[in-house]
Amino acid sequence: MRVLGSGSPRRSVGSRSGSAAGRPGRRPPHWLLERGLNSRAPVYVHVGGCWNARHRADGVSREQALRALAEGLPACSHCRPDTELGYVDG
Template identity: 55%
Template structure:
């Protein structure tokens, strides 16, 4: 038998204490990760649905729309609001720029792509 543990009681008790503290830390970390994953799952369930279309507006609150995006466009800025397809088409007809990445003008049948 390959016994690499010390033969005396004080050192064995010190090792036991160290291992117990390590196990407590691992269990606390596991609990924290489980809690974080549960909170994330609840947050994803409560997240509002992605709109089909978005209109991006300028900097001030009375600014005119500056771009139309598909609802899942990664290029849309932070100043967007969800709109329906008719509102998006109307914005494009009024000269609002279509995003060159998601091409809502093609998807909405406004132009042929």
């Protein structure tokens, strides 16, 4: 039986990129706060890995993401972190 994808270039590239970053085995964050153009104030809460988070996002804890939503920071309309977190407004 042949296993598809074993030894493929894509797989080896992925493993190299993790070690090249100097953080082998480190997982991406579950929650992100996207900063505005001024790079200071957060503008959206995202689920980790959201395609719309851009490069101006920082990983945060679940509690920090919930606090940001409770303080009025909007949830991304694409990844819906409020739904993932079980946050109900009001």
